[in-house]
Amino acid sequence: MFLLNMKLRSCNFFFIFFLVCIHSGFSQQTRESLEREKNENLNKIKEGQKILKETEVVKNATLGKLNVVKRQINSRVKFISTLKNEINYINKEVIDLNLVINFLERDLNKLKLEYGEMIYNSFKSNSSLNKIIFIFSSKTYNQFFRRIQYLNQYLEIRKNQVKQIDKVSKQLNNQKDNLIKRNNDKKDLLNQEIDENRSLESLRKKQSNIIQDLNRKQKKLRKEIESRKKALREVDKLIAKVIRDELRKKDKDTSLSIEDDDLSEDFEKNIGKFDWPVISGFISNKFGDNNHPILKNIKIKNDGIDIQTKKDSRVKSIFSGIVSTVAFIPGMNNVIIIKHGNYFSLYARLKNLKVEKGDVVKSGDYLADVITNNEGTTELHFQIWKNNIKLNPEKWIYRK
Template sequence: MCFPTSRIFKQQFNNSTALKIYSGLFVVLLCFSFFDSFSQTKRKDRLEAEKRQNLQKIKDLNKIIDKTSEKKEASVGKLNAISERIHKQAKQIDLLTENQQLLEVEVDELNRVKGELSGNLEKLKREYAKMVFAASKSSDRYNKLSFLFSASSFNQLARRYKYLQQYSEARKKQAELIEKVRADLVAEQVKVLQKKQEQSQVLREKITETQNLETLKSKQGEVVEQLSKKEKELKAQLENNKQAVSRLENMIASIVEREIRRSQEREKAARIARQKAEDAENRTESKKDREKEREVDTREERIVDNRSIAMNDEEIKLATSFNSLRGRMPLPVSSGFISDHFGVHNHPVLKGVMMNNNGVDIQTNAGNDVKVVYDGIVQMVVLIPGVNMVVTVQHGDYFTVYSKLSNVTVSSGQKVKMGQKIGVVATDNDGTSEINFQIWKNTSRQNPEAWLRGR
């Protein structure tokens, strides 16, 4: 016959088993919450970094706009700066929108965790109440001593004593777990409140940035309207610019052709020297040897006709390392934006008028240093009306060209290192400070935007 106390303690044992199950579920819940939080944190860190970088670019653009605004009259440089500022402003709004979406996901996740914690807390409370109720019943009817001494054997008494210890420990752990879940629930409630405050802050920022965007678009429209009234002046400027660009292109082409010719003459002289050395070693030539010599001469003539630089080992190494910069080349100025793109495109104001750029124009702050993008040899420093000072640097069979400079600090024939200052950006009469940057491979023009790293 089984004592009532035994049935009660069996019920308490079932309650302690439930405690273990809930404890395991609680740990699993916390693990899933941790991994979700880690993923969201990485995404948030990336987003915050993008926002900081974009805000810095906006700050730099504001300086450029302020400088061009010192001249009361509208200019293409001012229009380009405002247009780029609008682009960055729109990007900032997009980043804030993404931030809002991320916060919504985080709030939903926190609410989910909060709900599960709340549910688990209620279950734990119910189970604990059952344990307390069962314990009170056993305490009323039979004390622990009667439960122990009612054992039929010593072994059974030992088992009952051990069980009482385990049960007491289980109640203690259940009480601790309830407090732990309650504390975590409060923490999750605080997090939800903080996230909602962040949401409100991001919303206010987005509203402000949207208002700024509308203001910028209004300014852009005003500048376009003012420039449209200066069509005759703009066309004259464009014609003068075309002539300056033509002079610059002819100068670059002449430098490239000169270096091609020099390199091929050098290579031909080296070949002839090698051939003479071979002839000196063997004075008796067979018909086959003479045919081989004529074949060598023919190859030499083909090299002279080829429109590429004949490079030595050092130049090949330099050109190869320069080529590896594609897509990660630094800007030749510390800050700025591409104000005019490579190739043929529409004029920003004059309708139906096309422009052609052999490189890119990079608008920056007045007085900024201009730096060479890679190791090389200065091949030409020259003043060309319309584009100011021009520096051409050779990198094997590649050439980089920097125009619209002032205060040039290098000279022809000088070896330069990557990042070395070669001059200062010039500022035109409209208050626009920009350089023209070109990349050539032999006689072929390259698109610098494919080389420059993400801005």
């Protein structure tokens, strides 16, 4: 019976050890996932801080400044949500760790008691004569061999008991260290959450002040809308002409259609995977009809997306192709259109042009820099077309 109890204790130890390992594995995976999400949001906040700092060179309230502040508020809210999730997870983890520690402590106490019993019993029957009498008092050969086997098992379990006590002790100490660490992590996260909430409140006040200032400039904002519409109409005319010219070329030379179809097929394979045309930044105006952030009941049509970025950001080609045209349009500054088979990508509000009409470019080639306007806003206008059909560029670039 004693040997059976010892075997059960051994199985129980390995079961506990298995639970500890599983708990540690799942904890590590979840922690890494939360940490990755937190770092992504933190990077967005840092990126936004740099862009906001550049827009604040101009003291007046601007739409560019409002866009960055909105973006920062959104990033802070997500970051705080991630902190809360991490704190909640740590709370659950602490509960689990306490359960494991209690389990290990109970198991360790039982192991020590059982080992004490083994030592006591061994002391009582320490005499070699007693062991010999025990073996040779067997009434049958089967009983004789069973008693030898019993004594051998007893000695082996006694050795293993010491090892088990050592292993459980180490596991117990490790889990106690983990508990201290996770409680300290929780304190750090709670302090970080307090700081982030203060920053969020400050941003919301800044947003409110910018909106108030912009509301006093509605007449100016309406003029800016008209100027933007005029500039976009000129962009539409430009790309429509480029597409018409390219279609005429294909009508005259059928081999061009085959080449375009091959390149178009490669282009289509990259939907949702294209690099952004600028390294850093965020989408400040989406594709389609957008509500004006200040003027009520006013919608602004956008045939592409606007990406607000840092000053002097480099613009890269999203795919290999041929530069169809380079032009200047008031309100959009320099414009580059690149042909990718049956697809076209358009980049506007540029300076320091690095390519000319007819140049062959590869994916990632440096095309130009984004210009910064008089209000301190650095914003790229970006479009994608399939022949004469406007496409939503946000669906083609990878999701940040």
